[in-house]
Amino acid sequence: MPTVxxxxxxxxVGVYVLLDGFDLGAGVIHLLAARTPEERRQVVRAxxxxxDGNEVWLLAAGGAIFAAFPLLYASSFSGFYLPLIxxxxxxxxxxxxxxxxxxxxxxxxxxxxDALFFLGSLLLAVFFGxxxxxxxxxxxxxxxxxxxxxxxxxxxPRSAQPGILDWYTVLIGVLALATLVMHGANYVALKTxxxxxxxxxxxxxxxxxxxxxxxxxxxxxxxxxxxxxxTSFTGRPWGFVFPVLAVGGLLAVAYFQAKGRELASxxxxxxxxxGMLTSTAFAVYPNVLPAVDPANSLTVSNAAAPHYxxxxxxxxxxxxxxxxxxxxxxxxxxxRGKVRLTSEPGY
Amino acid sequence: xxxxxxxxxxxxxxxxxxxxxxxQFTMGMALLILIFKSLSLRSGKEAxxxxxxxxxxxxxxxxxxxxxxxxxxxxxxxxxxxxxxxYAGNVIAQTLAMEGAFAFFLESTFLGLLLFGExxxxxxxxxxxxxxxxxxxxxxxxFIVAANAWLxxxxxxxxxxxxxxxxxxxxxxxxxWTGPAYLHVMSGAVxxxxxxxxxxxxxxxxxxxHVSYARMFLTVGVTVGLLASIVQLFPSGDxxxxxxxxxxxxxxxxxxxxxxTEQGAGIALIGQPDVQAQQLDNAIKIPRVLSFLTYxxxxxxxxxxxxxxxANWPTAIELLYFVYHIMVGLGTIFIAVMGxxxxxxRRKTLWTSRPMLWILLLSIPFPFIANTAGWFTSEIGRQPxxxxxxxxxxxxxxxxxxSGNVLFTLIGxxxxxxxxxxxxxxxxxxxxxxGPEAEESRPQSTAAVVG
Numbered sequence: 020m021p022t023v024x025x026x027x028x029x030x031x032v033g034v035y036v037l038l039d040g041f042d043l044g045a046g047v048i049h050l051l052a053a054r055t056p057e058e059r060r061q062v063v064r065a066x067x068x069x070x071d072g073n074e075v076w077l078l079a080a081g082g083a084i085f086a087a088f089p090l091l092y093a094s095s096f097s098g099f100y101l102p103l104i105x106x107x108x109x110x111x112x113x114x115x116x117x118x119x120x121x122x123x124x125x126x127x128x129x130x131x132x133d134a135l136f137f138l139g140s141l142l143l144a145v146f147f148g149x150x151x152x153x154x155x156x157x158x159x160x161x162x163x164x165x166x167x168x169x170x171x172x173x174x175x176p177r178s179a180q181p182g183i184l185d186w187y188t189v190l191i192g193v194l195a196l197a198t199l200v201m202h203g204a205n206y207v208a209l210k211t212x213x214x215x216x217x218x219x220x221x222x223x224x225x226x227x228x229x230x231x232x233x234x235x236x237x238x239x240x241x242x243x244x245x246x247x248x249x250t251s252f253t254g255r256p257w258g259f260v261f262p263v264l265a266v267g268g269l270l271a272v273a274y275f276q277a278k279g280r281e282l283a284s285x286x287x288x289x290x291x292x293x294g295m296l297t298s299t300a301f302a303v304y305p306n307v308l309p310a311v312d313p314a315n316s317l318t319v320s321n322a323a324a325p326h327y328x329x330x331x332x333x334x335x336x337x338x339x340x341x342x343x344x345x346x347x348x349x350x351x352x353x354x355r356g357k358v359r360l361t362s363e364p365g366y
Numbered sequence: 367x368x369x370x371x372x373x374x375x376x377x378x379x380x381x382x383x384x385x386x387x388x389x390q391f392t393m394g395m396a397l398l399i400l401i402f403k404s405l406s407l408r409s410g411k412e413a414x415x416x417x418x419x420x421x422x423x424x425x426x427x428x429x430x431x432x433x434x435x436x437x438x439x440x441x442x443x444x445x446x447x448x449x450x451x452x453y454a455g456n457v458i459a460q461t462l463a464m465e466g467a468f469a470f471f472l473e474s475t476f477l478g479l480l481l482f483g484e485x486x487x488x489x490x491x492x493x494x495x496x497x498x499x500x501x502x503x504x505x506x507x508x509f510i511v512a513a514n515a516w517l518x519x520x521x522x523x524x525x526x527x528x529x530x531x532x533x534x535x536x537x538x539x540x541x542x543w544t545g546p547a548y549l550h551v552m553s554g555a556v557x558x559x560x561x562x563x564x565x566x567x568x569x570x571x572x573x574x575x576h577v578s579y580a581r582m583f584l585t586v587g588v589t590v591g592l593l594a595s596i597v598q599l600f601p602s603g604d605x606x607x608x609x610x611x612x613x614x615x616x617x618x619x620x621x622x623x624x625x626x627t628e629q630g631a632g633i634a635l636i637g638q639p640d641v642q643a644q645q646l647d648n649a650i651k652i653p654r655v656l657s658f659l660t661y662x663x664x665x666x667x668x669x670x671x672x673x674x675x676x677a678n679w680p681t682a683i684e685l686l687y688f689v690y691h692i693m694v695g696l697g698t699i700f701i702a703v704m705g706x707x708x709x710x711x712r713r714k715t716l717w718t719s720r721p722m723l724w725i726l727l728l729s730i731p732f733p734f735i736a737n738t739a740g741w742f743t744s745e746i747g748r749q750p751x752x753x754x755x756x757x758x759x760x761x762x763x764x765x766x767x768x769s770g771n772v773l774f775t776l777i778g779x780x781x782x783x784x785x786x787x788x789x790x791x792x793x794x795x796x797x798x799x800x801g802p803e804a805e806e807s808r809p810q811s812t813a814a815v816v817g
Contacts, residue, residue, distance in 0.1 A: 068478035071433065075470040081440055082463030089455025096444025096451075097764040103445055104438075104775045108782060111434035115786070118430035122793050165448070167766040324456030324532075331535035332460060339467035346475040353479060353486050 020330060021323035024087040025307065027336065028080060029300035033293050035076035036147070036199075040292060041285070042070040044203015046113060046140025047196070050133060052207060052218040056126070057360065059133060063120055064358045065210035070117055072350060074110070079339075086332050090164050090322040091307045098158060098166040099150065102183050106146050113139035141196065148195025152188030155241060155248065155299060156181065160310035164317055176244055179311055187240055194233040198292060201226035201272065205285040210358050220276065223284065227272050230291070234269065245309075251302040258301045265294025369769035371760050374446040377776040379745075381438050383738055384783050388432030390737045393507055393552065394559020395425045396500040401586060403496045407489060417582055418496065419484075420802035421563070426481055427793050431786065433474075438779070440466070446772065450752055450762030457523050457532045458516050461539065465509035473502025504552060511548045512541060517753050518744070519543035519613055530756075543613070546605035547744075553597040554740060557700060558733040560591030564707065565730035566798065568723040579802040581717060584726075588711050592704040598697050604659070610747070611660035611668075614754065617747035619671045620680045621690040622656060623649070631656040631668035639687045644672065681749045689742040696736035703729055 049062040085092040096103055116136035120129055153168070156176050160166045171182035178185075184192075204223030208216050242249040252258050268290030275283035303309065308317040323329065399418050406414035440462065443451045451459075476498040484492045522537030523530055532538065564587025570580035611618045618624070623639045623646040624631060633656040637649030657666040671679055680686050703725055710716040716723075748754060752762040 068482045071430075072471065072474040072478060074433075075466065075474050078437065078440055078470055079463070079466040081444075082459060082466040085444065085451065085455050086459035086463040089459065090452045092444045092455060092459075093448035093452035093764075096441060097446070097448035097766050100445050100764075100767050100771055101774070103441060104778070107438045107441060108778065110437055111782065111786075114430055114434045115789075118426065119789065119793065122427065123796065164452075165766050167768075327535075328456040328460065328532040331532070332463065335460075335464060336467060339464070339471070342468070343471040346471055350475045350478055353483055 020326055020333070021087070021319040022305075023333065024083070024323070024329055025300070025304060025319050027333070028083050028087065029297060031076055031080035031083060033296045035073070035080055036292050036296060037289050038073035038076060039070070040199045041203045041206035042066045042073055043113075043140040043144050044199040044201070045207050046116075046136045046203070047144060047200050048204050048207065048219065048222050050137050052204070052222055053215055054218075056129065058211075058215045059129070060121070060360055061211050061215060061358045062207055063117060063136070064360060065207060067117060068354050069350060071114070072347065074114070077110075083332070083336070087324055087329055088307055088317075088319075088322045089324055091317050094160065094164050094166065094317060094322075095158075095308055098160075098168055099153070099183065100167065101170060102146055102150070106143065106150075109139045109143045109146070113143065144196040144199045145189075145192040148192035149184060149188040151195070151299065152191030153181075153183060154308060155191075155245060155303065156185075156187055157245070157309040157311050157316075160308065160312070160315040160317065162315055164315070164322070166310075181311065187244055190233070190240055191237055194230070194237045197226055197229040197233050198288070198295070201230050202285070202288040202292060205272070205276075205281065205288050209281040209285055212357050220279070220281075223272075224276050227269065227276060227288075231269055231273075234265075234295075247309075248302040251304070255301075258298075261294055261298035261301050263294070265291050265298060268292070268294050367760050370767060370772055371763045373769055373772040373776055374763055374767070375759065377446060377772060377779065378442055380776070381435065381442065381779055381783075383741070384787075385432065385435040385439055386738070386741060387734055388428050388435060389503070389507070390555045390558045390734070391562065392425055392429050392432055393503045393555035394557070394562070395421055395428070396496075396503045396559075397556055398559050398563055398586065398590065399425060400496045400500045401590070403493045405586075407493050413578065413582065416804055417579060417802055419804075420579075420797075422480060423797055424794060426477075427790065427797070429477060431790055435783070435786075446764050446767060447752075447762050448764035448766070450757060453757060453762070454530050454753060457520075457530060457538060458513055460532065460535065461509050461512040461516065465506055465513070469502050469506035469509055471502075473499055473506060476502060507552055507555070508544075508548055511551050512539065512544045514744070515541045515543035515547055517751075518547075518748055519609075520753055520756055543609060546602060546609055550598065550602035550606050550740075553594045553602055554733070554737045556590065556594035557598055558737060560587045560594055560704075561700070561726075561729050561733045563587035564591055564704075565726050565728075568726035569798070570801070571717060572720065572723050572727065576801045576803060584707075584716060585711065588704060588707045588716070588726075592701075592708045595697070595700040595704045599701060603694075603697065608660055614747065615669045616671065616674045616678055617680060617686075618660065619669060619674070620683045620686050621743060621747055622668075623687050624656070624668055624670045625672060626670040627667060627673050628670060629657070629667045630654045630665045633659065636691070639684050641683050678750065680747050682746050686743060686746045689739040689746065693736050693739040693743055696732055696739070700729075700733065700736070 045062055045066050049059060053059040053062045081092075112135045116132040116139060120132040120136070158166045158168060159180055168181065168183050171184045172178060172180050173182070174185045175181070176185040176187040201223055204219045204226055208219040208223060211219065252262075268287050271287030272284050272291065275287055305319045306316045307319060307322050310316040399421050402414050402418035402421065406412070406418060443462075476495045479487060479495040480492070480499050483495060487495060516538060519541060521541050522532060522534035524533050525531075563583045567580040567583030567587060570576045571584065607618075623634050623637060625644040625646065630653065632651035632653040634646055634649045634651045637646040637651075640647055654664045657668055658664050660666065660668060671683075707716060707722055707726060710719050710722055750758050752759045
């Protein structure tokens with residue numbers, strides 16, 4: 020059961036990054052890709068109806084971690100206190116920027132929110148990447164299962180007292196940024212036309228190349244820093260399917276971007292994201308939060324809730340996911356196609 | 367209690383109080399928007415639809431405030447209350463996680479459709495979107511009340527060597543505490559929404575602007591508002607009071623200023639609690655009423671604070687007493703205000719009775735205060751317990767987070783929320799100023815689906 024929940028939570032986190040990932044990416048690129056007020060409105064309008072539902076996957080995943088792995092929830096949230104609260108603040112600014120931007124028709128107002136949309140999205144992408152880097156690198160857990168990390172210490176990931184930011188986690192943060200820029204650009208290209216579409220596609224191609232380079236760097240750094248990540252694969256070779264998905268996805272992005280196939284490019288970057296996240300989850304397992312001192316690592320065994328609760332939750336979770344899938348399919352179908360700015364209510 | 371715990375408590379209280387200002391309004395508005403959409407669908411009158419569009423704009427601004435201030439709440443259990451989370455997570459996170467998995471997905475996806483999809487969905491589809499937004503927001507209310515209910519009245523668990531384990535999921539989902547609490551919270555939200563609607567109608571009528579919409583807002587607001595105000599007192603307030611008396615007698619004693627055990631205890635309408643002397647100063651009491659309200663017998667014994675060890679008394683008795691009395695006092699006034707307005711509405715003299723319109727206008731902020739006072743009563747009364755009779759507040763706090771870190775984040779939240787509050791007021795005032803009438807350039811909604 021704990022392993023089942025490990026997989027379900029990895030799935031939810033994956034779906035979150037897949038969906039809100041293109042909202043964040045769109046936020047990062049929109050100042051560059053969209054040059055006129057009209058184009059800026061189009062980018063915001065592309066994410067407008069869907070960003071809130073996409074963000075819910077983060078909340079749902081957080082709630083699931085709380086229910087299924089309460090010690091992991093308690094330990095990681097208090098241990099990562101400051102950056103986590105800052106992530107909340109960035110999420111707040113991002114959400115407000117999207118929703119409030121169109122309510123006052125004034126250039127100063129829209130410029131202000133455009134800047135916050137950009138900054139919030141950028142910082143979120145980097146912070147999320149760094150968070151994942153911290154999980155892989157390991158945190159200074161004590162024997163009771165708790166830790167606290169300041170924002171930085173010596174920037175050395177091999178330190179006995181690492182900080183949130185060191186050269187490794189920043190590298191992963193930059194990789195995450197490149198990934199979401201690529202993914203967001205693919206989405207904006209799919210939803211727009213004309214000059215905006217062309218600029219997005221150009222950014223997407225550059226970001227794909229950057230992502231490829233950073234993936235190589237990040238993967239080498241990961242295996243060099245934590246050889247257990249590599250031995251997870253060699254020990255259970257079926258797990259190679261996840262990195263293959265990631266590589267295949269990235270190749271697909273490069274191929275379909277060149278061919279101008281926008282939806283296929285987006286599906287490719289989505290596959291890359293899923294492949295990378297599932298690879299990481301697979302390699303970290305059975306740890307849920309590795310420790311600097313491996314004896315203190317939180318695992319699927321020592322951090323999980325008792326069996327009864329896990330079973331009860333899996334049942335209602337299944338129902339909830341089916342319903343959510345229905346809502347999302349309906350929502351995206353309703354808003355398929357290129358963004359057309361009309362004077363309809365809302366935007 | 368160490369500094370970090372005190373500041374963590376302050377942060378949770380502040381962020382939760384500020385957050386709840388918004389969902390009480392949106393949950394109330396969700397019902398009213400559904401009513402306007404239903405009236406429009408049934409009567410074919412576009413004016414009702416336009417009213418729904420107007421309130422949806424106010425809903426959207428309020429909802430995003432609620433969402434962004436709500437996210438910190440889910441995470442704050444882990445950041446500042448880690449020991450509580452680890453101890454009780456396998457039980458309480460069931461309902462908390464269900465809120466995310468069921469209610470948030472529902473309300474967020476269909477809000478997108480409500481805001482942007484009127485043309486694509488057509489009349490019936492758009493009405494359905496408003497129904498599902500209502501369902502999502504009210505489901506969210508259910509799950510969060512259920513989570514709080516477990517703190518007040520823990521059920522469905524065993525303790526094995528001090529470790530809390532869930533043993534009965536259904537007992538947690540259908541905790542007897544949840545029903546009355548949910549009814550009371552939701553009708554409280556409807557009170558907020560209806561006073562805002564009726565109050566805005568009164569505002570426009572007093573200025574002789576948007577007259578037909580003003581009358582519509584008043585009619586719907588007063589009608590639904592009277593119902594909600596009554597339900598707030600009876601049966602929901604009564605049920606809440608009785609379950610507090612039955613399950614949390616120390617809370618009841620403290621909030622009523624009942625220092626000593628008494629048979630045929632009277633209810634204090636007013637008075638200042640003197641905790642040091644264990645008495646109520648200059649109290650005006652109606653004899654025997656408290657006994658009747660809580661136990662349905664005029665001579666029933668009501669336990670006073672002196673029947674319990676001082677270590678289990680709520681830690682802020684004076685504050686608890688006052689917020690409770692503010693809540694009840696306001697709740698009674700709401701019935702009077704809506705009742706008077708309803709009578710004038712029936713007599714068709716409401717539109718011209720300016721004193722009543724003024725009262726309705728000035729009443730707008732008070733349901734926000736009453737709902738806040740009610741939650742203060744519920745939560746301050748639960749103290750010193752985090753989980754009633756199981757875990758005290760300091761026992762649940764995060765040990766790894768220093769007071770400096772918590773103060774940093776508290777100041778950060780306070781600063782952001784201050785600015786956000788100002789922004790909110792500015793935006794709402796602008797929407798109110800624009801008014802409900804359609805812009806000339808807005809095309810009428812058609813049944814065509816535009817891809």
